[in-house]
Every structure is written in structure tokens, then in C-alpha cells.
Amino acid sequence: MKVLVSDNLGEIGIQMLQKADGIDVDVKTGLAPEELKSIIGDYDALVIRSATKVTEDLLQTAGRLKVVGRAGIGLDNVDIAAASKRGVVVMNTPTGNVVTTAEHAIAMMLALSRNIPRGTATLKAGKWDKKKLQGREIFNKVIGVVGFGKIGSIVADRARGLKMQVIVHDPFVTPERIEKDGFEAVSLDELYRRSDYITVHVPKLKDTIGFINRGAFDKMKDGVMLVNCARGGIVNEADLYDAMKSGKVAGAALDVFETEPPENSPLFELENFICTPHLGASTKEAQTNVAVAIAQQIIDYLTTGTIVNAVNVPSVTGDLLAKLRPFLALGDRMGCLMSQLICGPVKGVTIEYMGDFQGLDLSPVSTAIIKGLLTPMVKDMVNSVNAPIIAKDRGIKVSETTSADAEDYLNLIRLTTETTEMSVSLAGTVFGKNDPRIVKINNFRLEMTPHGHSAIIHNLDRPGAIGSIGMTLGKNNINIGRMQVGQEQVGHGEDGDRNIIFLETDTPIPPEVIEELRNLPLVKVVIPLEL
Numbered sequence: 001m002k003v004l005v006s007d008n009l010g011e012i013g014i015q016m017l018q019k020a021d022g023i024d025v026d027v028k029t030g031l032a033p034e035e036l037k038s039i040i041g042d043y044d045a046l047v048i049r050s051a052t053k054v055t056e057d058l059l060q061t062a063g064r065l066k067v068v069g070r071a072g073i074g075l076d077n078v079d080i081a082a083a084s085k086r087g088v089v090v091m092n093t094p095t096g097n098v099v100t101t102a103e104h105a106i107a108m109m110l111a112l113s114r115n116i117p118r119g120t121a122t123l124k125a126g127k128w129d130k131k132k133l134q135g136r137e138i139f140n141k142v143i144g145v146v147g148f149g150k151i152g153s154i155v156a157d158r159a160r161g162l163k164m165q166v167i168v169h170d171p172f173v174t175p176e177r178i179e180k181d182g183f184e185a186v187s188l189d190e191l192y193r194r195s196d197y198i199t200v201h202v203p204k205l206k207d208t209i210g211f212i213n214r215g216a217f218d219k220m221k222d223g224v225m226l227v228n229c230a231r232g233g234i235v236n237e238a239d240l241y242d243a244m245k246s247g248k249v250a251g252a253a254l255d256v257f258e259t260e261p262p263e264n265s266p267l268f269e270l271e272n273f274i275c276t277p278h279l280g281a282s283t284k285e286a287q288t289n290v291a292v293a294i295a296q297q298i299i300d301y302l303t304t305g306t307i308v309n310a311v312n313v314p315s316v317t318g319d320l321l322a323k324l325r326p327f328l329a330l331g332d333r334m335g336c337l338m339s340q341l342i343c344g345p346v347k348g349v350t351i352e353y354m355g356d357f358q359g360l361d362l363s364p365v366s367t368a369i370i371k372g373l374l375t376p377m378v379k380d381m382v383n384s385v386n387a388p389i390i391a392k393d394r395g396i397k398v399s400e401t402t403s404a405d406a407e408d409y410l411n412l413i414r415l416t417t418e419t420t421e422m423s424v425s426l427a428g429t430v431f432g433k434n435d436p437r438i439v440k441i442n443n444f445r446l447e448m449t450p451h452g453h454s455a456i457i458h459n460l461d462r463p464g465a466i467g468s469i470g471m472t473l474g475k476n477n478i479n480i481g482r483m484q485v486g487q488e489q490v491g492h493g494e495d496g497d498r499n500i501i502f503l504e505t506d507t508p509i510p511p512e513v514i515e516e517l518r519n520l521p522l523v524k525v526v527i528p529l530e531l
């Protein structure tokens with residue numbers, strides 16, 4: 001496995017990757033997009049921060065790429081939809097730099113309030129501007145925190161420690177939750193109206209781009225101070241300039257910009273504007289945290305398939321993976337078997353989880369089923385990242401249910417597929433700890449270990465039927481490794497007059513032998529299977 005580190009990653013992360021068995025690491029930072037494009041085809045994993053742009057164009061040439069690991073939080077520089085379509089897992093490290101970034105927001109607020117950057121610059125320039133640089137206390141001032149996620153909630157907590165009055169706006173967090181943490185939840189308009197300081201900690205989304213704009217500034221208190229250590233573009237820089245010029249905003253501190261690095265920003269000419277070059281996460285501690293986290297996540301994914309902190313596929317930790325593995329294997333095989341039993345375009349899939357699954361999150365199992373079902377249709381294009389997307393693109397409606405009743409089993413997964421031509425249902429279970437079995441196909445009960453070369457044969461339940469099948473295979477030199485016979489249920493547990501025979505053979509059954517079997521008088525249906 002080859003890993004390319006294309007942005008500055010803490011040395012400890014590079015060392016971890018270098019020490020990992022079976023992993024080769026190249027560190028090539030500052031590459032131009034064309035240079036990166038020319039080499040990305042050699043790599044299984046790409047480790048980035050915010051500088052490398054992972055575009056659709058780049059991904060098109062990244063034939064081997066399995067995972068993009070972001071040492072940090074923001075993924076604005078990654079085309080996640082394009083990565084998902086190509087089956088590339090995108091992971092980040094959502095917690096490693098949150099304390100550091102929250103501290104940066106607090107530092108910006110204090111630096112702004114006490115004119116620290118100007119004090120430093122003027123003094124170094126030989127001036128003693130003591131009179132001009134009078135600041136303001138933050139004690140008892142109102143700070144409005146916009147976005148009460150990981151960073152916003154730490155900022156709120158630190159501001160409380162500084163004896164500020166903290167008000168919070170986050171439409172996706174209940175007021176009860178905000179109040180439980182001891183803060184006042186308010187509407188955005190109220191936050192604008194009451195705050196002496198406003199600090200922004202929201203992601204850059206369709207709804208948050210430019211949402212601190214002229215209209216927002218108009219609603220703010222005169223003399224407000226603004227801090228943005230979240231993402232460039234959340235604050236409209238042209239409107240901020242006007243609001244500062246007019247005196248509405250007494251000071252602003254930006255760590256992030258609409259364009260990074262910003263070129264000739266008019267804000268730079270304003271004395272009460274301070275800034276840092278996207279330094280929010282840049283402390284030794286945070287960079288160690290995110291480097292260690294991403295290196296471990298990449299190693300785990302490449303060596304054991306464990307997925308942690310992926311944004312485009314459910315996280316499956318090693319522990320959970322160990323418990324889920326038998327069900328993942330069963331789900332994948334059930335999907336694969338189903339794809340060979342149906343004909344016609346698939347309209348919908350219903351997955352029923354019945355019985356005891358020890359409280360496990362089964363969404364990865366559903367993805368494994370869909371992947372198994374789609375694999376024969378789209379081959380290598382499908383994997384556990386893009387399976388749900390491909391199903392959706394094909395108009396396949398997937399529904400899941402759970403219930404306590406698992407018939408005679410401890411746990412049972414029933415998969416029903418509706419195509420334009422038929423409806424097929426099959427059920428599987430895990431025996432013991434790790435033994436997947438198919439136990440029902442439509443109304444036929446059986447006990448099938450789903451792997452290898454096999455065939456399903458429907459025959460009339462008459463003397464000589466099974467013998468004729470065995471003879472035909474023997475005559476053609478095909479050894480039966482295992483044979484199971486089940487009976488059709490016609491209702492209330494009664495058996496019908498058809499058998500279903502499941503055969504495992506040592507070698508595939510050639511098409512001409514399948515035809516021979518189909519021509520036997522008591523045989524009705526022969527379906528060859530490769531599982």
C-alpha cells in the first residue's frame with residue numbers, strides 16, 4: 001500500500017505511517033495540481049490538510065485511491081460527492097484541534113479588545129501610542145456564540161470562565177441542551193441585537209455562506225466586535241469593510257478568508273481589523289493530535305478495513321467490526337445470491353432484521369447487502385462507500401425494518417427484492433459466532449453455506465429425482481462437495497410436492513451440463529450460482 005502525504009503533517013504521523021507494516025510513505029508537499037495529478041495514480045491513500053484540493057478531475061486519475069485522510073476538520077477542499085461515486089472513503093479527525101481553535105477565537109477577541117497587534121507593531125516601529133490604544137474590558141460583556149458544536153461550545157465555556165455573559169444561537173441544537181450546559185439560547189436576531197462580541201463557529205454550508213452580511217450587520221449593536229475562526233466566506237468581507245468603515249463594527253478578527261491567501265484585501269487598511277493566516281488549528285498539541293489520529297485511521301483502514309470518522313460511509317470501529325463481520329459477510333453473500341436469483345431491473349429492496357443483534361448498528365450490513373446485490377451489475381465500480389448512492393441513482397428504493405420475532409432462529413435477516421418481473425425473498429442467519437447460512441429462499445427451507453460454486457435445482461419430490469441429478473453430474477466428472485434438500489412450504493408448516501436442492505460442487509458446472517440437468521424429466525429449474 002502506498003500513502004502520499006501532500007500537506008504539512010505532524011512528524012509523528014509520518015513516523016507512524018512509516019513504521020506500519022506493508023505501508024510505503026511519500027511526503028510531497030506544495031505540489032501544483034498538475035504535478036499531483038501526474039502521480040496520484042500510484043497511491044492507495046492520500047493524507048491532506050486544507051491546502052491540497054481533491055477535485056473530481058484529480059480523482060479521475062486516482063485509479064488506486066481508496067482513502068483520503070484529512071488531518072483536521074474542514075473538508076471544503078474535497079469533492080466528497082465525487083469521492084463517494086468512485087468509492088473513495090473520506091475521513092477527517094473531528095476532535096483533535098477543537099480546543100486549540102476555540103482558544104484561538106478567545107485569543108482573537110482579547111487581542112482585538114486590547115489592541116495587542118497594533119501595540120506590538122507601533123512599538124516595534126518606535127512609537128509609544130499608549131493614549132491611542134486604549135482598549136475595552138470583556139468582563140460582563142455579552143458574547144454571542146453562533147454555532148454550538150464542538151468548537152462553539154468550548155468557546156462558550158471559556159467565555160463563561162472569563163465572566164462574560166454568553167448567549168448562543170444554533171437552530172440544530174435544542175434550547176434545552178444549550179440551557180442544560182448553562183447558556184442562554186436565543187434567536188439569531190436577538191443575538192445580533194444584544195451581543196458586544198459575536199464569534200462564529202458554523203460549518204460552511206449553502207445556508208451559512210455570506211450569512212454575516214449587510215443585513216446582519218444592520219441588526220447588530222453599534223460598536224460590536226466580530227470574530228470568525230470558522231470558515232472564510234461565512235462573513236461577507238465587502239459588507240464587513242463597509243460596516244467597519246461606518247463604525248457599526250468596532251473591530252473584527254478573521255482567521256479565515258473568502259480566498260486564501262487573501263490578495264489586496266481592503267480590510268488590511270483598517271486599523272481595527274486584525275487577522276491570522278488560518279492559524280486556528282496551528283498549535284503543536286493540535287497538530288500532534290490530528291497527525292496521530294489520521295495516521296492511525298489510515299493504517300487501520302488500509303490494513304484491517306476498519307473505518308473511523310469517515311464522512312461518506314458509516315464508521316465501523318475495529319471492535320464493532322469484529323461483532324459485525326459475520327453479518328457483513330452474510331449480507332454481502334445474500335445480496336450476491338439475490339442478484340443471481342432475480343431477473344429484470346430492481347425496483348425496491350426490503351431488508352428485515354429480526355431477533356437479537358446485540359444492539360448493533362446494522363446500517364453497514366444493509367450497505368453490504370446492497371453492494372452484494374449491485375456487484376454483478378456494476379462490477380468493480382461498487383463498494384461499501386458508493387453502494388447506497390448507486391442504488392439511489394438507479395431508482396432502487398431501499399427500506400429497512402426491525403422486529404423481535406426471528407422465527408426459529410436467534411437472528412434472521414430477510415431480504416426481499418422486487419423487480420419489474422418478480423419478487424424474490426431469501427433469509428439468512430449467523431450460526432454460532434461466525435457461521436453465515438442461507439436458511440430460506442422464497443418458501444423453500446434449506447441450510448446453505450453461501451460460498452463457492454453451487455447450483456439450486458427445483459425438482460418434483462418423486463423417487464429417482466435426486467439420483468438422476470447425481471448421475472448426470474457424475475457422468476460429467478463433476479464432484480458434489482455437499483448437497484442439501486429442502487422442501488417447499490405451502491403454509492402452516494406443511495411441505496409441498498417440490499424439493500429445492502442446493503449443491504456445492506468442486507468445479508463450476510459448465511453450461512452444457514446445466515442444459516442436461518434442465519432436460520431431466522423430474523427437474524423443473526436449474527440456477528447455477530457463483531458465490
Ligand SMILES: NC(=O)c1ccc[n+]([C@@H]2O[C@H](COP(=O)([O-])OP(=O)(O)OC[C@H]3O[C@@H](n4cnc5c(N)ncnc54)[C@H](O)[C@@H]3O)[C@@H](O)[C@H]2O)c1
Nearest residue numbers: 074101147148149150151170172201202203229230280281
Ligand atoms: N480556523 C481553523 O483553523 C479551524 C479549525 C477547526 C475547525 N474550523 C471550523 O470551525 C467551524 C466549527 O467547527 P466544529 O468542529 O465546531 O463543527 P461542528 O459541526 O461540531 O459544529 C457546528 C455547529 O454549527 C451549527 N450550525 C449549522 N448551521 C448553523 C446556522 N445556520 N446557524 C447557527 N448554527 C449552525 C451546527 O448545528 C453545529 O452545532 C467549522 O466551520 C470548521 O471548519 C476552523
Ligand SMILES: O=C(O)[C@H](O)COP(=O)(O)O
Nearest residue numbers: 049050071072073074281
Ligand atoms: O478545518 C480545520 O481543521 C482547520 O481549518 C485547520 O486547517 P489546517 O489543517 O489547514 O490548518
